Amino acid sequence: MANRWTNKLTRDDVTPEPLFMNRRRVLAGLGLGAGAVAGVGGLALGGMPGAAQAQEAEGLEPNTFEEITSYCNYYEFGTRKDDPSENAHMLTTEPWSIAIDGLVERPGDYALEDILSQMTIEERIYRFRCVEAWSMVVPWNGFELADLLEFAGVKPEAKYVAFETVYRPEEMPGTRYPVLDWPYVEGLRLDEALHPLTMMATGIYGKTIPNQNGAPIRLVVPWKYGFKSIKSIVRITLTDTQPPTSWNKAGPNEYGFYSNVNPNVDHPRWSQATERRIGGGLFARRIPTPMFNGYEDEVAGLYEGMDLKANF
Amino acid sequence: MVADRINGALRKLPIWAVYAGLAVPAPWWLYQGATGGLGVEPITALEHALGEFALQLAIVGLAITPLRRLSGVTLLRFRRAVGLMTFFYVTLHLMVWLVLDVQIVSQIWADIVKRPYITVGMGGFLLMVPLALTSNNWSVRRLGTGWRKLHRLTYPAVLLGGVHYVMLAKGFQIEPLVYLSVIVMLLALRLRILPSLRVA
Numbered sequence: 001m002a003n004r005w006t007n008k009l010t011r012d013d014v015t016p017e018p019l020f021m022n023r024r025r026v027l028a029g030l031g032l033g034a035g036a037v038a039g040v041g042g043l044a045l046g047g048m049p050g051a052a053q054a055q056e057a058e059g060l061e062p063n064t065f066e067e068i069t070s071y072c073n074y075y076e077f078g079t080r081k082d083d084p085s086e087n088a089h090m091l092t093t094e095p096w097s098i099a100i101d102g103l104v105e106r107p108g109d110y111a112l113e114d115i116l117s118q119m120t121i122e123e124r125i126y127r128f129r130c131v132e133a134w135s136m137v138v139p140w141n142g143f144e145l146a147d148l149l150e151f152a153g154v155k156p157e158a159k160y161v162a163f164e165t166v167y168r169p170e171e172m173p174g175t176r177y178p179v180l181d182w183p184y185v186e187g188l189r190l191d192e193a194l195h196p197l198t199m200m201a202t203g204i205y206g207k208t209i210p211n212q213n214g215a216p217i218r219l220v221v222p223w224k225y226g227f228k229s230i231k232s233i234v235r236i237t238l239t240d241t242q243p244p245t246s247w248n249k250a251g252p253n254e255y256g257f258y259s260n261v262n263p264n265v266d267h268p269r270w271s272q273a274t275e276r277r278i279g280g281g282l283f284a285r286r287i288p289t290p291m292f293n294g295y296e297d298e299v300a301g302l303y304e305g306m307d308l309k310a311n312f
Numbered sequence: 313m314v315a316d317r318i319n320g321a322l323r324k325l326p327i328w329a330v331y332a333g334l335a336v337p338a339p340w341w342l343y344q345g346a347t348g349g350l351g352v353e354p355i356t357a358l359e360h361a362l363g364e365f366a367l368q369l370a371i372v373g374l375a376i377t378p379l380r381r382l383s384g385v386t387l388l389r390f391r392r393a394v395g396l397m398t399f400f401y402v403t404l405h406l407m408v409w410l411v412l413d414v415q416i417v418s419q420i421w422a423d424i425v426k427r428p429y430i431t432v433g434m435g436g437f438l439l440m441v442p443l444a445l446t447s448n449n450w451s452v453r454r455l456g457t458g459w460r461k462l463h464r465l466t467y468p469a470v471l472l473g474g475v476h477y478v479m480l481a482k483g484f485q486i487e488p489l490v491y492l493s494v495i496v497m498l499l500a501l502r503l504r505i506l507p508s509l510r511v512a
Contacts, residue, residue: 067352079485082351132482134353179483250483269427269480271419282345282354286415 004144004196005124005298062125062137065205067279072212073130074231075179076165076172083174088211090171091232096216102162102237105153112216116202118151119143123206124199126222128229129261129293131247135275140220141203146194154190154238161193162186162243163219164235180246186230187243187257188221189302197222197298200233223295225259256312260303261293265312315384322387330390334397337365338404359408366401367477367491369394370470374498381501392447395466399444402437402473429479436472439465467499 074084077091096112121141129135149161167183169175175182192198201220202209209215214231221228227247237243247255254268263273274286292299303311341361345354350361373394380386387394414420423430443465445451452459474492481488 071352075483079483081353081357134356177484177486179485247483266426269429271423273419274416276353276355278352282358282412284355 061277061279062139063277063279065207068136068138068204069210069213071136071278073132073226074174074212074214076167076174076182076184077212078174079179084212085210087173088215090173091166091168091211091215092171093211093216093232096234098217098233099235100148100152100237101235102239103155103158104238105155107152115148115151119147119200121202124220126197126220127293127295128220128222128226129275129289131225131227131255131259131267131272133270133272133275133289134278135289136278139205140199140201141206141209142199142201142217142220144196145198145200145219146196148200148236149193149238152236152238157240158238159190160239160241160243161188161190162235162237162239163188163230163233164237165230166232166234180250184230184246185243186219186228186245188228189242190238191302192221192299195299195302197295223261223292223299225255225261227255228259258303258308258311260299260308260312261289261291262308262312263289263291265309313384318385322385322389325390327389327393330393331397334369334393335400338362338401355408355412359405359413362401362405362408363477366398366405367470367473369398369401370473371491371494371498373398373466374470374495378498378501396444396447399440402440406433406437429476432472432479433476436469436476439469439472443469467502470495471499 070085071081072084073081074088077084077087097109098112098115099109101107120143122143123139123141125137125139127135128138145161163186165184166172167175188198199220200217201214202217204210204213209218211232214229217233218231219229219233228245242257245255245257247259248257261272266272272289275289276284276286290296341350341358344350345358348354350357373391376387376391376394380388410420414423424434425431443463446455446459446462455462474488474495477488478492
């Protein structure tokens, strides 16, 4: 079910007008379903002067494709920010399949194209906040994780969703070092996974998602620190117990299971109150980090009554 | 002997050339940072480049004495230049952190007292201040034997620099540990418990 969530950031925020018109044609050329085209129309309507001005007042300037694809954390390809864009070309993304197992009605090893043929691709412009206190605004293309879970059929006893990144040492030079306990794993509570903001991304700016950004398919959870948005997913497991997550295993005092963006809970080694938006150059100012990365209205209800300091 | 020939060649190298040569990266990185050469996030990139170079220079400085003992090659004439340029890069690293990175005065102090890796780095910098201030002939004459004692602060200062790097790494990363191991090794060479390594 696409379009359950209406973008506050508009397409006009992303691309200059002439390119914007071209991109509409590109999207149409991709042969996406009617839903996607309707989505584009909806977003264009959302780009009224008032809305655009409101976004501008908020200081939301979407990042360029070059910025998004050249500054990445993907430790399987190296720990420096430019390692992934240099090394990720080694990853084979075709063919690709995702094993969906655990507490699901229809477990199996699904070919990516078979999954995609059932999904409606739409664009979502999300803030992206790294735990290292930098941020971007990214126009993702993808579908809601809820749709994929519906496709597999979630059994009633399932409470969590576990994810696993592909692990191929021969294609991923960073995995030769024990920076983390490979393969990379992540997890969400089922209600977080089913939230309409949670998506599986297969593209950026209407293009196939580049390898360094998690091709061919990755998770995007915009109200959590970036490391929760696991890349190049090969396994999704529904469980009734909280699954282990890579950064939590590496530093339980520093990275919690929830890892919701929260300016009031500092990382033990640095403050999370402010962030630096990528692309501001040498004299970029720090900007305040909003609660839940600006998605408080949408997601605060998920954590009602929870101590967010204890459950960081 | 090879060492003698190297020493002969080194004698012809003027000290000002070492200062000049080591100063080159600073304006180059600044220029690159301002023009996109350091990638899309130039502040952190510049901060890291300056910090890493300072650590490398500190290691070179620490290696001068063991190198002479083990190989006979002497860089002693350049030690002050290396030391002062280390301080220069540590200062620039700190300035970039203060002015470009953290920006907010209240947060700077909070970071220094609350974040151990910053406390450690700051400690290393503070230990270097008296060293830089007394790296001149007048101070050497004036302080006499006290000068040598004072300049043993180099050892904890560099050690703190290495620890600072290890502490800020995310996950288990090899590079900072390599730097720290080299520093610990160079410091160990100064302990008399390793007499077998002393050739001179």
